[in-house]
Each structure stands twice: as C-alpha cells, then as structure tokens.
Amino acid sequence: MHISEGVLAAPVLITGAAVTAAGVAIGLKKMDEADIPKTALVAAVLFVASLIHVPLGPTSVHLILNGLAGILLGWEVFPAFLVALFLQSILFQFGGLTTLGVNTLNVGLPAVLVYYLFNFLQLRKNSFLETVLAFASGGLAVFLTALMVAASLMFTDQSFQEIAKITILAHLPVIIIEAVITAVIISFIKKVKPEVLAGGENNE
C-alpha cells in the first residue's frame, strides 16, 4: 500500500498531495477537543497495523485497517493517516515523503466513503445487520484502496485493468481479514461504548 519514492509522475504526486491537504483541513476543522484522544489512538493503531504482514497470496501485503478507522473517525481519518504514514516513512522507510500525499489519499478517501456508507444506512437498531454492514465496510475500504493504488500507478506502469487485477488479487486475503476485524471490533464497541462510533455522537 505504500507507493515508493520515484515511482509516480509529478502530476499524480501533486494531485494526491492537494486532495490530501484538503482532506486533512476538513478533518482538522471537524475535530473537536473530545475527538483528539480518539484520533490519536486510532492513528497509533494505523501506524502499527501496517507492520502486520499477511503471509498469504502472491506478494507481501499488510493490514491497513482504513475501514475500521473510517467508521470510528469520519473525516478525521485524514489527519490520523497523515501522521501514521509520515511516521512510517521516516521510521520504517515505508513509502516516502514525496508520495505521502498520494498514499494518504489512497487509504483516506475509501475510509471516508465507508464512514458515510456506514452512517447513511443507519442500521443501529438492528445489531445483526449492523455487524454485516461493518463486515462489508471493512472489506470495501481495502478493495477501494487497491483500486486507487492501481489508478495512481496506471499513469506510469501498465494498463489500469492489468495493475488493478494484480493489486486486488494480492489484497484479497487482507480484504477478508479486515472485514472480519472490522465486524468484530465495531460490534464490540457497539456493545461496550456505542457513543464512540463517530456517527453516534451527532445522535446523542
């Protein structure tokens, strides 16, 4: 999921950085003081998540957890991912500083989409359906991220179809694992602290 330095063309890098900057701005604007610890902790989870390598499939892939983070944070997922990916790039040399914008966008945008999907359907009354929705959201976020990685690579590498096939195939195990993780954690949080879910705060 971390596109390395020197792979992408300048227009792709600039577009990615610009959209990420907008996303971070929206996220910071929406963040009130009660959200700060939550955002920081999710950022810590995201930072560690990509060290968990999934030893299935043809290439080396790792957890992203953007679906879970998206449901928990909404737009605030952008600043959380920016911090997590920045620290990964300087401490682990995952990805790079020039590709920070594109990499944040590729994981952040699907997370925000999943947030809206999860809250738009409003299945809070039915906990079984909500768990199913969390499962689908966790998988969908990774799937969309794989598509976005393919889209950002298509200007430099092969055709979109070819590269999309590779990235989605490689992330199939991650899609399934994250769907399960998201379903388990969301239903757990729902039982223990339902107000933690980002959408829940507006309904209080």
Added chain:
Amino acid sequence: MNKNKFYSFFTILLLIVVLSFCFSTAVLAHRVILYAYVEGSNLEIEAGFSDGSPARLAKLEIYDKQDNLLATGETNEAGLAEVAIPARTDLKIILKAGMGHQAEYQINESEIAKDFKQPADQTLDNQNSAVIGSSNELSKAELREIVAEEVSREVKPLRKQIAKLITEQEKPGISEILGGIGYIIGLMGVALYFISRKRSES
C-alpha cells in the same frame, strides 16, 4: 469530556495496539530491500521485502550515470538474480517489485574489476583458453582467473552474511515502533495542551 468514557475507550484501543504489536514482532512487512555486489563479470543481486520474504519475479533495470538503460533482468523464485555487467561505469540498479514498490542500489565503478569481461567476449575467451589449456603451462591471465575464482568462492559466504545483515538491519525494530507510538501520543498531548490553554485564557 466524560472521563470514564474516555478511559474505557483508551483501554480497548490500547489492547488492539498491544495485540497487533505481539503479532508484528514475528512478521514485519512492507518495504523492498535491494542489495547487490560484483562477482567477476556479473552482478549478484538479492531482493526481498522487509519481512524477510523474497521479492519473486521482480523486474530489474540497470542504468548508468546518465540514466541510460543498459540492461534488464528478473529475480527468480528466491529473489536472486545474476546479471552480466553491461559496462564499467557507475551503475544504478532499480528493482520494481510491483504495486508501486521500488528500490534502488548503486554500484561504484571502482567495485568492478578493470579487466571484467563483456558478455560478448566471454565465449571467445573460453575458446582461447581451451586451446592454450592443452599445453601444460598457465598463462598469467589464466592464473589470475583461477585465483579470482577461488577468492570469490571463499568470499561468497561472507557476502551472503553481509547481505543478510543489511536486510536485518533495515527491518523496523522495537525502538522505532515504540518511538512512533510515542510521537503520536505526544502530538495528542500538544493538541490538548493548547486547547486547555485557550480555555483557561477565555
């Protein structure tokens, strides 16, 4: 903010972090590491991910200082490749492991032996040596070749160890992981500090 609410949430997420941390020490991923060295007239190239798995069937491109493409290659199932040195200049090896993973390694001109053989005249040389080899005497060139071969055989395990050491060293360690988490908690602290100051001022 409801203190109780925050603490229970904190515990849940911290649990996740600690749990994932336990898994993470076993397998670490996601960065391509490239290492190459000169052996005779070949470049020996090793490519792997930072979790230790090899970069299989990854494309290699070798450029000179002016970014002209000199040679290409591909790693095998074990992430290894052997490419004939295309020219005696500073070489830049680029590995493309797919999905946007890329790594770079530089070989200096001085690392390549002065009398390395171009791929083309290697066969010619073999024919020559076959002819001369029938007479029992060794020419200087042949002797040098034999010594070079022996030395490289002796040095090979060492090279392997160096390669392994380099890949080990580039793995993210416990201090980086804890450091990163610390930075994030620190950022949270700074944000909360400014908010509390703003509140006490107003």
